[in-house]
Amino acid sequence: MSNYDEEIKKGLDMEKVDYKYYDNIKKSKSNIYITTTQKFILSLILSCVWMIFSYNISKPWIHDLSEIVGPVWSFIIISGVAYVPGFMNAFLVVSLLLDKQPIRKISNPYESVTLLIAAYNEEAGIYDTLRYVNEQRYNGKINIVVIDNNSSDETASEVERAKKDFDTNITLLKETKPGKFNALNKGLKYVKTKYVITLDADTIIHKDAINNLVSRMVSSPDDVCAVAGSMLVRNSRDNILAKMQEWDYFLSIASIKRMQGLYQGTLVAQGAFSIYKTDIVRNLGGWADAIGEDIILTWKILSQNKRVYFEPKAIAFTDVPTKLSHFAKQRSRWARGMIEGIREVKPWQQPKVFFKFLTGIDLLIPYMDFSYTFFWIPGLILAVFFHKYYIVGPMMIFVLPLTLVSFYILYRYQAYNVFKDMNLKVRKNILGLTLFLLTYQMIMSPVSLYGYMQEMLGLKRVWK
The missing domain is CATH 3.90.550.10 (Spore Coat Polysaccharide Biosynthesis Protein SpsA; Chain A)
Incomplete structure (x- = not known):
C-alpha cells in the first residue's frame, strides 16, 4: 500500500463535527435503523440458511466420500473444510454488509x-x-x-x-x-x-x-x-x-x-x-x-x-x-x-x-486448521495430481465465493472509507494478492497447529 513512510506524513486534519452515539436507537436518514442485536440475529439466521443450503446440495459429496471413509468421518471432513468455514464466511459477509462504523462524537480530544x-x-x-x-x-x-x-x-x-x-x-x-x-x-x-x-x-x-x-x-x-x-x-x-x-x-x-x-x-x-x-x-x-x-x-x-x-x-x-x-x-x-x-x-x-459467540468461534478454529492441514491439503494433492475429487472438488466452489465477497467488501471499505480519508493509497500488489488467495492458508493452518501443540505440551515460550 504505497510508500507508507512518505504517505503517512500527509494525513488529514480532522473536522469538528457534532456526532451522535451509535448506541442510541435512532432512525437514520433512510428512516431505517437496525440495532446491533437485530444485525447479529439476521447475520446468524442467514449464515444458518447458507449452511443448510450447502448441506443439501452436498449430499452426493457426502455419499461418495462415505463409501471410502464411512459416514462419520465423511461428515467430520466435509464439516471442517466446507460447512464450518462456509458458515463463518457467511456470518462475516452479512455482518460487514450491515456494519456502519459509528461516527465519533469528539474529533479533537485534549486528554493526556x-x-x-x-x-x-x-x-x-x-x-x-x-x-x-x-x-x-x-x-x-x-x-x-x-x-x-x-x-x-x-x-x-x-x-x-x-x-x-x-x-x-x-x-x-x-x-x-x-x-x-x-x-x-x-x-x-x-x-x-x-x-x-x-x-x-x-x-x-x-x-x-x-x-x-x-x-x-x-x-x-x-x-x-x-x-x-x-x-x-x-x-x-x-x-x-x-x-x-x-x-x-x-x-x-x-x-x-x-x-x-x-x-x-x-x-x-x-x-x-x-x-x-x-x-x-x-x-x-x-x-x-x-x-x-x-x-x-x-x-x-x-x-x-x-x-x-x-x-x-x-x-x-x-x-x-x-x-x-x-x-x-x-x-x-x-x-x-x-x-x-x-x-x-x-x-x-x-x-x-x-461475547460468548465471538469467543466461542475460537473453539472451532483449531478444528478448521486441523481439517485444512490434514484433509484439504491432501485432498488438493489428490485432485491436482491424481484427479481424485473425494475432498477437493466442484463442491468447494460454494466456499470460495463468500471468501472473495468478504474480501471485496472489506477492500472497498478500506480503500474508500479509510485510505482515501487518510490520504493513503492502496498499492497494486497483484502478485501478493494472488498468492495470498491461493497459498496463504496452506502455510497458516500447519503453523497454527504447531502453536496449539506447543501450548498443549507446555513447551517453552519464546517471544521472539
Whole structure:
C-alpha cells in the first residue's frame, strides 16, 4: 500500500463535527435503523440458511466420500473444510454488509495519555518509532514510557538520542526480567493518566493515529474500556512473504476486527497499538504472564461486562517477518495466545451473548486448521495430481465465493472509507494478492497447529 513512510506524513486534519452515539436507537436518514442485536440475529439466521443450503446440495459429496471413509468421518471432513468455514464466511459477509462504523462524537480530544513501549533489542527501529510519535497531531499531552527489557544492543542509546532530538516527554526504564508482560507491568506503575496506549517498538503510526484512537475512546459509552487500532504492513516490498502478509492485514485481520467491533467485542486489543482505560488494566492485575498477554487482557475486560471497540482510522504500520521461520514463530505464538485466552476466560463464562459467540468461534478454529492441514491439503494433492475429487472438488466452489465477497467488501471499505480519508493509497500488489488467495492458508493452518501443540505440551515460550 504505497510508500507508507512518505504517505503517512500527509494525513488529514480532522473536522469538528457534532456526532451522535451509535448506541442510541435512532432512525437514520433512510428512516431505517437496525440495532446491533437485530444485525447479529439476521447475520446468524442467514449464515444458518447458507449452511443448510450447502448441506443439501452436498449430499452426493457426502455419499461418495462415505463409501471410502464411512459416514462419520465423511461428515467430520466435509464439516471442517466446507460447512464450518462456509458458515463463518457467511456470518462475516452479512455482518460487514450491515456494519456502519459509528461516527465519533469528539474529533479533537485534549486528554493526556501515556504511551507504553516495551523494547527488546530494538536498536534498529526504536528511534523512528519515537520520531513518528513526536510528529503526532494531537491536542493533548503524550507521555512516553519506554521499557528496555534487558536488551543486549544499543536500544537504550537510541532512546536517549530521541530524548535529545525530539520535544517529547520520554521516560526510559529498565526491566531485567524477560517477557513483554514484565516490561508493560513495570511501565504501568508510572502511568498517571486516565488512558494508556501500548505501542510496539518496531511500529510507526500515522500522524492522526493517536488522535483517532483517543477520539474513538472518549466518544464511546462509559463501558467501552479498550479500543484496538488498525495494523497494516510497512515492509511489504521486501519479499513475496511480506507481500502476502500485506493482504492478510489489509483484508483478513481488518475484516474480522470490523465484524467483532460491530458486536462490540473486538477479541484482541493488540499490544502493538491499542488504548485502554488505565484503571481497568490495573484492576485486572495488568498484563498476564502469557505469550498472548494482550488477548488475555482483552478477554478479561469482556468478562467484566465491558466492551472493546475497533478504530479503523487509528492506523499503525508494522514490519512483518520476511523469513518463513520467523513467520512461523510469530503465528504459532498467536495461536498459543488464543489457547491461553480460552483457558483463562472460558467462552461460556462471558457475560454477553455477543461475547460468548465471538469467543466461542475460537473453539472451532483449531478444528478448521486441523481439517485444512490434514484433509484439504491432501485432498488438493489428490485432485491436482491424481484427479481424485473425494475432498477437493466442484463442491468447494460454494466456499470460495463468500471468501472473495468478504474480501471485496472489506477492500472497498478500506480503500474508500479509510485510505482515501487518510490520504493513503492502496498499492497494486497483484502478485501478493494472488498468492495470498491461493497459498496463504496452506502455510497458516500447519503453523497454527504447531502453536496449539506447543501450548498443549507446555513447551517453552519464546517471544521472539
